[in-house]
Amino acid sequence: MPGGLFITLEGPDGAGKTTQIKYLEHFFHGQGMAVVCTREPGGTPLAEAIRRLLLEPAYTPIDGRAEILLYAAARAQHVAMRIRPALASGEVVLCDRFIDSTVAYQGYGRRLDIEMVRRVNEWATGGLLPDLTLLIDVPVEVGLARLRQKRDVDRLEGEELEFHRRVRRGYLELWRLEPERIRLIDGRGTPEDVWRRIKGVVEPWLEARVKGRDG
Numbered sequence: 376m377p378g379g380l381f382i383t384l385e386g387p388d389g390a391g392k393t394t395q396i397k398y399l400e401h402f403f404h405g406q407g408m409a410v411v412c413t414r415e416p417g418g419t420p421l422a423e424a425i426r427r428l429l430l431e432p433a434y435t436p437i438d439g440r441a442e443i444l445l446y447a448a449a450r451a452q453h454v455a456m457r458i459r460p461a462l463a464s465g466e467v468v469l470c471d472r473f474i475d476s477t478v479a480y481q482g483y484g485r486r487l488d489i490e491m492v493r494r495v496n497e498w499a500t501g502g503l504l505p506d507l508t509l510l511i512d513v514p515v516e517v518g519l520a521r522l523r524q525k526r527d528v529d530r531l532e533g534e535e536l537e538f539h540r541r542v543r544r545g546y547l548e549l550w551r552l553e554p555e556r557i558r559l560i561d562g563r564g565t566p567e568d569v570w571r572r573i574k575g576v577v578e579p580w581l582e583a584r585v586k587g588r589d590g
C-alpha cells in the first residue's frame with residue numbers, strides 16, 4: 376500500500392492501549408500488511424533513553440518546559456528515524472501514544488498553553504499527523520487501579536488524581552474537536568470486549584481507505 380498507514384492509540388494511563396495494539400497488529404497481519412508496532416516516548420534507542428529519564432520518579436519534579444521539550448526531542452527522533460521511513464515503505468505504523476498525549480498531559484494536565492503545545496508538536500513532527508487515532512477511554516480510577524495491580528507506578532502515573540482527571544477531560548475535548556480522525560472507544564469491560572469495539576471502527580475505516588486509494 377503506497378504511503379503506508381499511521382494509526383495511533385491514545386488514552387489515560389492504564390486504558391489498555393498496549394493490550395489492544397497486539398490485537399491490531401494481528402488484525403493487520405491477517406490483511407497481509409506489514410506492521411510496525413512502536414510507542415512514545417520511545418521507539419528508537421535515543422528516544423527510549425529519554426523515556427527512562429521522563430518516567431523515573433527520582434527526577435520529580437521536572438519543570439513543565441523541560442518536560443515538554445524532552446517529549447518533543449524523543450518524538451522528533453522517533454518520527455525521523457522510524458515512523459517516516461516505515462510509512463515511506465508502505466507499512467502500517469501502530470503507535471502507542473503520539474501528539475495527542477502531549478496536548479492532553481502537558482496542555483490539559485500541566486496547564487501549559489495549548490497553542491504552544493501544538494506548535495512544539497508541529498515542529499517536532501514536521502507536521503506529521505496520524506491517519507486514525509483510537510482514543511480508549513476509561514475513568515481514571517479504573518486505569519490506575521489496573522496498573523497498580525501489576526507494578527510500581529512511574530513518575531506520571533504517580534501524579535495526583537486531579538491531574539489524571541484533567542488529562543481525561545483533555546482527551547475528550549480533543550475528540551470533540553476532531554471526531555473524524557479521533558474515534559472514541561469505551562475501554563471498559565474485558566480486553567475482548569474492547570477489541571470488538573475497536574474492530575468495529577477499524578474494519579470499515581480500512582475498507583473505505585483502500586477503496587478511496589484504489590478508486
Ligand SMILES: Nc1ncnc2c1ncn2[C@@H]1O[C@H](COP(=O)(O)OP(=O)(O)OP(=O)(O)O)[C@@H](O)[C@H]1O
Nearest residue numbers: 387388389390391392393394521522525564565566
Ligand atoms: N480491558 C481490560 N480489563 C482489565 N484489565 C485490562 C484490560 N486491558 C488491559 N488490562 C490490564 O491493565 C493493565 C494496563 O494495560 P495496558 O498496559 O494495556 O494499558 P496502557 O493503556 O498501555 O497503559 P499505560 O498507560 O501504562 O501505557 C495491564 O496489566 C493489562 O493486562
Ligand SMILES: Cc1cn([C@H]2C[C@H](O)[C@@H](COP(=O)(O)O)O2)c(=O)[nH]c1=O
Nearest residue numbers: 388415416446472473476477480531532
Ligand atoms: C507521549 C507522551 C506521554 N506522556 C506520558 C503518558 C504516560 O503517563 C507516560 C508514558 O508511559 P506509558 O506507560 O507508555 O503510557 O508519559 C506525556 O505526558 N506526554 C507525551 O507526549
